[in-house]
Amino acid sequence: RAVWCAHVEGWTTLHTNCLQSTRPANQQSCFRVCDWHKDLYDWRLGAWNQCVPISLRTGRTGVCLQGEEGIQTREVNCVLKADGSAADDAICEYFEPKPRQEQACLIPCPQDCVVTEFTPWTTCSKTCGLGLQNRVRSVVAPPLFGGLPCPNLTEFQTAERPECKLPSLPPPPTSSATPSRTARQARRRKGKERKGNRDPEMRELIKSKRNRNRLNRLEDDLWNIEIGYQYRQVVCVHRNGSTVSL
Numbered sequence: 001r002a003v004w005c006a007h008v009e010g011w012t013t014l015h016t017n018c019l020q021s022t023r024p025a026n027q028q029s030c031f032r033v034c035d036w037h038k039d040l041y042d043w044r045l046g047a048w049n050q051c052v053p054i055s056l057r058t059g060r061t062g063v064c065l066q067g068e069e070g071i072q073t074r075e076v077n078c079v080l081k082a083d084g085s086a087a088d089d090a091i092c093e094y095f096e097p098k099p100r101q102e103q104a105c106l107i108p109c110p111q112d113c114v115v116t117e118f119t120p121w122t123t124c125s126k127t128c129g130l131g132l133q134n135r136v137r138s139v140v141a142p143p144l145f146g147g148l149p150c151p152n153l154t155e156f157q158t159a160e161r162p163e164c165k166l167p168s169l170p171p172p173p174t175s176s177a178t179p180s181r182t183a184r185q186a187r188r189r190k191g192k193e194r195k196g197n198r199d200p201e202m203r204e205l206i207k208s209k210r211n212r213n214r215l216n217r218l219e220d221d222l223w224n225i226e227i228g229y230q231y232r233q234v235v236c237v238h239r240n241g242s243t244v245s246l
Helices: 035-039 089-095 181-193 200-224
Strands: 041-045 068-073 076-080 102-107 129-136 139-141 154-161
Touching (some): 035 089, 041 089, 076 089
Antiparallel strands (some): 041 076, 068 102, 129 154
16 A cells, blocks of 8 residues: 655655654555365354343333244454364355344243142041141143243152040950959968968968058059140151241
8 A cells, every 4th residue: 555644734744754753654465265275264163052031132021822933143363274263254154144143033932830630638547646647740741942840740648536545455364263352361261270280391481472462452543544645746847946847
């Protein structure tokens, strides 16, 4: 290119009248595409980005019926094949038009999770007192394209039944060998008649026998004890102390 020195009013003057240190260059290196450059340069295509709804650009919103229109973009650059370094797009455009950087796309409508109805509540886990019941449901269709997630598939609830006690055990059967009350009284009278003839050793034997009989009578009371159940409540809690779902 030509470079000259000009007056502020527009007419040219000698080069020496201008500051030489600020003189612009009158030539520069350039690149001319040759046919054999086709083997050295090519377009590098990036992956398509996520489909962005057009409504984000235009502000239009509506009910999604079959899908929502969107736009995808990608990076397209001219590079040197040898090392992948960037080159001027004009080199690649000399041989092939630049590939498109945008394309239309379709975003499917969000599909919420679909579940079945709950099964009936199970029977109480305890035969009496406080127990648990649960019911379940299954997933028919999972959520797709940002739809609502599935709700809880299992539910629990406490179930309380009336307190119960086992019936009292029957008294021990009486043996035919057990002496009747009349026989015991007669034997007691005979014992008193022979009391004067007892020696110290005999009296100790009779005393120990009485003690055993007294203990046997105490053990007979165990047949009247009623057996019951104890229960407790167990809950699931968060670290902050609040009760959460089981």
